[in-house]
Amino acid sequence: MTFRAASPSALEGPIAPEGGCPGKFFTSRKWVYDQAGLTMRDHNGQPLAQLAGDGAQFNGTATSGEPVTLAR
Numbered sequence: 032m033t034f035r036a037a038s039p040s041a042l043e044g045p046i047a048p049e050g051g052c053p054g055k056f057f058t059s060r061k062w063v064y065d066q067a068g069l070t071m072r073d074h075n076g077q078p079l080a081q082l083a084g085d086g087a088q089f090n091g092t093a094t095s096g097e098p099v100t101l102a103r
Contacts, residue, residue, distance in 0.1 A: 032101075034062055046071065054093060055079060069101075 032052065036044040043063045048056060058073040068083035068091065080099045082091030089101040 032056070032059065054095060054097060056093075 032049060033047040034044060035047065042065065043061065046059045046062055048059050052059070055073065056071070056079060059071050059079055060074045061072045061076070063070045063072070068081060069089050070081055071079045073079050078094055080091055080093045082089035082099060082101060084090060084101075087103055089099075091099050093099050
Protein backbone atom coordinates (compact mmCIF):
# COMPACT_ATOMS: atom_id res chain seq x y z
CA MET A 32 0.00 0.00 0.00
CA THR A 33 1.13 3.50 -0.73
CA PHE A 34 -0.14 6.25 1.56
CA ARG A 35 -0.01 9.60 -0.20
CA ALA A 36 -0.26 13.10 1.24
CA ALA A 37 -0.06 16.66 -0.05
CA SER A 38 2.59 17.47 2.59
CA PRO A 39 4.54 15.59 5.27
CA SER A 40 2.27 17.08 7.94
CA ALA A 41 -1.01 16.17 6.17
CA LEU A 42 -3.72 14.61 8.34
CA GLU A 43 -5.49 12.77 5.51
CA GLY A 44 -4.86 11.48 2.04
CA PRO A 45 -5.42 8.75 -0.53
CA ILE A 46 -4.25 5.15 -0.38
CA ALA A 47 -3.09 3.26 -3.46
CA PRO A 48 -3.51 -0.46 -2.75
CA GLU A 49 -1.21 -2.91 -4.46
CA GLY A 50 -1.65 -6.54 -5.43
CA GLY A 51 -1.66 -9.02 -2.58
CA CYS A 52 -3.40 -6.87 0.03
CA PRO A 53 -4.96 -9.19 2.64
CA GLY A 54 -8.64 -9.25 3.52
CA LYS A 55 -10.64 -6.31 2.22
CA PHE A 56 -7.64 -3.97 2.18
CA PHE A 57 -7.57 -4.07 -1.62
CA THR A 58 -10.62 -1.74 -1.36
CA SER A 59 -8.72 0.85 0.72
CA ARG A 60 -8.78 4.35 -0.75
CA LYS A 61 -8.36 6.94 2.03
CA TRP A 62 -6.57 7.43 5.33
CA VAL A 63 -7.29 9.94 8.11
CA TYR A 64 -5.06 10.65 11.12
CA ASP A 65 -6.69 12.33 14.11
CA GLN A 66 -6.94 12.04 17.93
CA ALA A 67 -8.33 8.50 17.57
CA GLY A 68 -5.30 7.41 15.52
CA LEU A 69 -5.05 6.25 11.91
CA THR A 70 -8.29 5.19 10.21
CA MET A 71 -8.21 3.43 6.85
CA ARG A 72 -11.39 3.72 4.75
CA ASP A 73 -12.63 1.82 1.71
CA HIS A 74 -13.92 3.11 -1.64
CA ASN A 75 -17.37 3.69 -0.03
CA GLY A 76 -15.94 5.64 2.93
CA GLN A 77 -16.50 2.77 5.38
CA PRO A 78 -13.78 2.09 7.98
CA LEU A 79 -11.50 -0.88 7.29
CA ALA A 80 -9.19 -0.54 10.31
CA GLN A 81 -8.41 1.68 13.30
CA LEU A 82 -4.73 1.88 14.23
CA ALA A 83 -2.57 3.67 16.79
CA GLY A 84 1.15 4.31 16.61
CA ASP A 85 4.09 6.64 16.54
CA GLY A 86 4.40 7.34 12.82
CA ALA A 87 6.91 4.55 12.08
CA GLN A 88 4.66 1.63 13.04
CA PHE A 89 0.90 1.40 13.57
CA ASN A 90 -0.97 -1.43 15.29
CA GLY A 91 -4.68 -2.00 15.60
CA THR A 92 -7.64 -4.04 14.47
CA ALA A 93 -9.48 -4.38 11.18
CA THR A 94 -13.26 -4.04 11.32
CA SER A 95 -13.33 -7.80 10.70
CA GLY A 96 -11.50 -8.29 14.04
CA GLU A 97 -8.13 -9.27 12.56
CA PRO A 98 -4.98 -7.69 14.04
CA VAL A 99 -3.23 -5.23 11.70
CA THR A 100 0.32 -3.87 11.76
CA LEU A 101 1.68 -1.29 9.33
CA ALA A 102 5.40 -0.54 9.27
CA ARG A 103 7.65 1.47 6.99
